[in-house]
Amino acid sequence: MKRKYFVSGLVAVFTAISLSACSNKASDTSTKTYDASQKDNYVLKISENSDLCGAPQQIAVEKGFFKEVGLNYKIVKIGQDTSNLEALNTGKIDASNSLLASLIQPLENGSKLKITTGLHTGCLQILTKDGSITKASDLKGKKIGVTAVAGSPATFAKRVLSDAGIDVSTEKSQVEFVTYESDQLGTVLNKGQVDAIAIGDPTSEILKKEFGFKTLANSATDAPYKDEYCCVAYVSDDIAKKHPAIAAKYTLAMQKAADWVNKHKEETVELQLEKKLVAGNKDTNLISLESYQFIPSYQGAYDAFKSVSSDLQKIGILSDDTDLSALRQNSFLKVKGVE
CATH class of the missing domain: 3.40.190.10 (Periplasmic binding protein-like II)
Structure with missing residues (x-):
């Protein structure tokens, strides 16, 4: 019986030590002082x-x-x-x-x-050319040109469209996102191959000046994104x-x-x-x-x-x-x- 209690005691001690070590490890970053006055030559x-x-x-x-x-x-x-x-x-x-x-x-x-x-x-915009598209909900069933379906401009567009009641989920998307090289986006919108493009600044302003595109949504000026x-x-x-x-x-x-x-x-x-x-x-x-x-x-x-x-x-x-x-x-x- 004494040996049994001795072993159980060791297990308890080792368990306590292990839990303490894990706790210390988990708190490594949270307990650090991120102080710029400290020296580090890295x-x-x-x-x-x-x-x-x-x-x-x-x-x-x-x-x-x-x-x-x-x-x-x-x-x-x-x-x-x-x-x-x-x-x-x-x-x-x-x-x-x-x-x-x-x-x-x-x-x-x-x-x-x-x-x-x-x-x-x-610093993102959705641009259109067709005067019949005046609000995000008008893009239902349309094509949007982007450089990457998972990129930041496309993500901004999906948020805007979702807020307008359009399904942008992968399985049931009511909008088609089409990928192009960045220098092609202005041309494909101007030719009508897509109905809108999602793009970052300053390219957005350059294309607006070159082709006369209109801003449908702007993350810098439109609520709730502007803040x-x-x-x-x-x-x-x-x-x-x-x-x-x-x-x-x-x-x-x-x-x-x-x-x-x-x-x-x-x-x-x-x-x-x-x-x-x-x-x-x-x-x-x-x-x-x-x-x-x-x-x-x-x-x-x-x-x-x-x-x-x-x-x-x-x-x-x-x-x-x-x-x-x-x-x-x-x-x-x-x-x-x-x-």
């Missing part, structure tokens, strides 16, 4: 960004905000055949900024990243776990840069064009940039995640079984001094 690999709405990162480089917070970094060109998420998951980059809607399904599927702040509102954070900054899970100070420095610099852009939009556009960071011209690019709110916010991104993920689940992009509250909680990290 060189952060940041994906190159050539988009108009990538202004915060471009300005963080050109105006020295990364250096100001003491961040060692290098900009990595990943090529058109590799997405930011693929590059992040393979360790080619450590950080980037992308449209929030493009991140949520990958996060559901296990992408290892943490969102650290919202950067701005904007949602469109683009967010994020770091890999490895950076979040192993280099919390680096995650903090990157986030604070991106917030400072976004705030600078909000106060200097014309100068931002001029710098982007002068440095050949984006395509377009000053007039069309400034029209788009003026419509965005560059008010960096962690809470804004956290709130937007809730509304966007709910829409994505409603239209079938996210599984019905996904716990959206848990997904959101697991997808963010909070940096000291960031609101």
Whole structure:
């Protein structure tokens, strides 16, 4: 009997130790202090960004905000055949900024990243040519041109159409999404091969000027999307776990840069064009940039995640079984001094 009690006691001790170890492991990231004042000489690999709405990162480089917070970094060109998420998951980059809607399904599927702040509102449009299409519900039974069925412009279009009462689920979609190369979208809409296109800025403004297209929906100006954070900054899970100070420095610099852009939009556009960071011209690019709110916010991104993920689940992009509250909680990290 004594041996039995002795063994049971050992089991209890080992069980307690194991549970304690698991508990400590699970709380590794949540208990870290993401403080930018701490030293860390790691060189952060940041994906190159050539988009108009990538202004915060471009300005963080050109105006020295990364250096100001003491961040060692290098900009990595990943090529058109590799997405930011693929590059992040393979360790080619450590950080980037992308449209929030493009991140949520990958996060559901296990992408290892943490969102650290919202950067701005904007930056997608649905364009039409036919004057008979004046509202989203008019697109029922029509064709919409996109560059990718799962891309951010297509996702925005699906949300708009769903809100207008149109079924956009894969099984019963009342709209046909047709894929084209980005430089073909203007031509196919102009020729009537599609009834609308979903596209990002500044290409939207360029095509409107070239072909006379009309804006049917604009995420920067139309409710309820205009107050949602469109683009967010994020770091890999490895950076979040192993280099919390680096995650903090990157986030604070991106917030400072976004705030600078909000106060200097014309100068931002001029710098982007002068440095050949984006395509377009000053007039069309400034029209788009003026419509965005560059008010960096962690809470804004956290709130937007809730509304966007709910829409994505409603239209079938996210599984019905996904716990959206848990997904959101697991997808963010909070940096000291960031609101």
